[in-house]
Amino acid sequence: xxxxxxxNPITTxxxxxxxxxxxxxxxxxxxLNDVKCHLVDILDRPGGQCAELYPEKPIxxxxxxxxxxxxxxxxxLLEQINPFHPVFHxxxxxxxxxxxxxxxxxLTTDRGTVLEAPIVIIAAGGGxxxxxxxxxxxxxxxxxxxxxxSVRKMEQFRDKKIVIAGGGDSALDWAxxxxxxxxxxxxxxxxxxxxxxxxxxxxxxxxxAEGLMxxxxxxxxxxxxxxxxxxxxxLQEDGKQPHPLACDNLxxxxxxxxxxxPVAEFGLNLHENLVTVDVATFETSVPGIFxxxxxxTYPGKMKLILSGFxxxxxxxxxxxxxxxxxxxxxxxxxxxxxxxxxxLGVTEAA
Amino acid sequence: xxxxxxxxxxxxxxxxxxxxxxxxEIIREGGIPILAQCGGSCAxxxxxxxxxxxxxxxxxxPNEDExxxxxxxxxxxxxxxxxxxxxxxxxxxxxxxxxxxGSL
Numbered sequence: 001x002x003x004x005x006x007x008n009p010i011t012t013x014x015x016x017x018x019x020x021x022x023x024x025x026x027x028x029x030x031x032l033n034d035v036k037c038h039l040v041d042i043l044d045r046p047g048g049q050c051a052e053l054y055p056e057k058p059i060x061x062x063x064x065x066x067x068x069x070x071x072x073x074x075x076x077l078l079e080q081i082n083p084f085h086p087v088f089h090x091x092x093x094x095x096x097x098x099x100x101x102x103x104x105x106x107l108t109t110d111r112g113t114v115l116e117a118p119i120v121i122i123a124a125g126g127g128x129x130x131x132x133x134x135x136x137x138x139x140x141x142x143x144x145x146x147x148x149x150s151v152r153k154m155e156q157f158r159d160k161k162i163v164i165a166g167g168g169d170s171a172l173d174w175a176x177x178x179x180x181x182x183x184x185x186x187x188x189x190x191x192x193x194x195x196x197x198x199x200x201x202x203x204x205x206x207x208x209a210e211g212l213m214x215x216x217x218x219x220x221x222x223x224x225x226x227x228x229x230x231x232x233x234x235l236q237e238d239g240k241q242p243h244p245l246a247c248d249n250l251x252x253x254x255x256x257x258x259x260x261x262p263v264a265e266f267g268l269n270l271h272e273n274l275v276t277v278d279v280a281t282f283e284t285s286v287p288g289i290f291x292x293x294x295x296x297t298y299p300g301k302m303k304l305i306l307s308g309f310x311x312x313x314x315x316x317x318x319x320x321x322x323x324x325x326x327x328x329x330x331x332x333x334x335x336x337x338x339x340x341x342x343x344l345g346v347t348e349a350a
Numbered sequence: 351x352x353x354x355x356x357x358x359x360x361x362x363x364x365x366x367x368x369x370x371x372x373x374x375e376i377i378r379e380g381g382i383p384i385l386a387q388c389g390g391s392c393a394x395x396x397x398x399x400x401x402x403x404x405x406x407x408x409x410x411x412p413n414e415d416e417x418x419x420x421x422x423x424x425x426x427x428x429x430x431x432x433x434x435x436x437x438x439x440x441x442x443x444x445x446x447x448x449x450x451x452g453s454l
Binding site: 053191193 | 385387388391393394395417418421423425451452
């Protein structure tokens with residue numbers, strides 16, 4: 001993709017914040033109305049909560065789909081919206097939203113992507129997925145300098161004394177990947193049980209057995225160091241005195257949690273951290289900005305995926321008037337409209 | 351039937367309890383803020399509570415999923431449970447639980 005910035009933004013018809021099931025279905029409803037979409041999501045893949053929280057869990061209340069998993073629902077939605085060629089910007093958080101002198105919305109992400117469009121759809125569910133921070137006093141002073149919640153460059157950890165905390169796939173994968181790079185690596189987990197791929201657990205245990213890394217069943221209680229640089233962590237093992245372990249870098253992988261994040265600063269009316277909307281259009285208090293799915297609230301709101309789908313359809317009707325002000329909105333059915341079928345790519349060329 | 355829920359400030363709330371509801375639902379519908387981000391599908395550990403030791407024996411042991419999530423949660427002790435996995439029944443009338451820091 002070509003570099004873009006504030007001088008050279010990516011322009012499109014609609015920017016969707018959040019690529020969960022509702023954000024994905026919005027692409028479909030907008031697509032039928034000739035509105036092209038770019039989507040921004042902090043996760044590295046589509047599906048939102050369906051991908052992150054319950055990919056394997058069954059969902060029973062999608063109309064006409066008696067049972068599907070979160071992963072399957074995501075896959076089906078991607079197939080359904082494929083004719084509209086949505087563009088995804090993964091692994092980045094929508095950070096700021098401002099109006100341009102031309103009256104468009106300019107959205108900037110924390111990775112520097114700049115998008116401009118006449119409308120924005122907030123489909124951010126429970127907010128951004130961000131790493132859970134362990135409740136260790138003073139940890140914020142080390143964050144970004146010697147304490148990290150993700151790995152962008154492995155080289156950064158070469159010849160370092162690394163402590164990895166956590167017992168899931170991320171903790172094990174990074175322990176296995178960084179072990180050859182590190183000066184010394186210790187995996188710290190509360191229990192000698194891991195919620196991770198069995199292969200990774202075996203690999204980790206064999207590295208421990210060969211003496212190439214350590215495994216400590218303990219709680220991390222204290223971080224010691226100065227100016228953001230760690231020198232040691234203190235471990236508390238069951239029935240033992242707390243003891244220090246020399247450490248340059250701590251990588252904590254305790255899973256993700258949802259926080260509303262920068263959406264709270266977009267200037268929209270909120271009620272208990274949810275965005276209030278007009279139920280006829282799902283437009284927020286700010287014209288041209290819509291909110292659909294779990295992130296919005298209105299009298300009678302039910303946080304169901306199917307509610308979000310309904311909201312997407314009504315939103316798209318109003319969205320059309322911003323993107324195509326010169327055109328008259330036409331209500332059509334996919335069963336009978338050759339126009340819609342053409343957009344979906346399901347008719348023979350005339 | 352009732353449960354007693356102690357909030358993060360240490361204040362007790364008596365909440366109307368209904369059989370077959372999860373304790374997470376009883377707390378949420380009782381108007382006490384609880385994150386419960388995954389909505390009760392045992393996938394997130396944001397409905398972490400401490401069960402009063404006197405009541406622990408009356409609640410079935412956690413399953414493997416719940417144990418795994420608790421192992422990855424913070425401020426966990428021997429009384430830790432996920433409220434979405436405790437199903438209320440009449441033997442639990444008067445159950446005492448306390449919200450854990452990660453549930454808010």
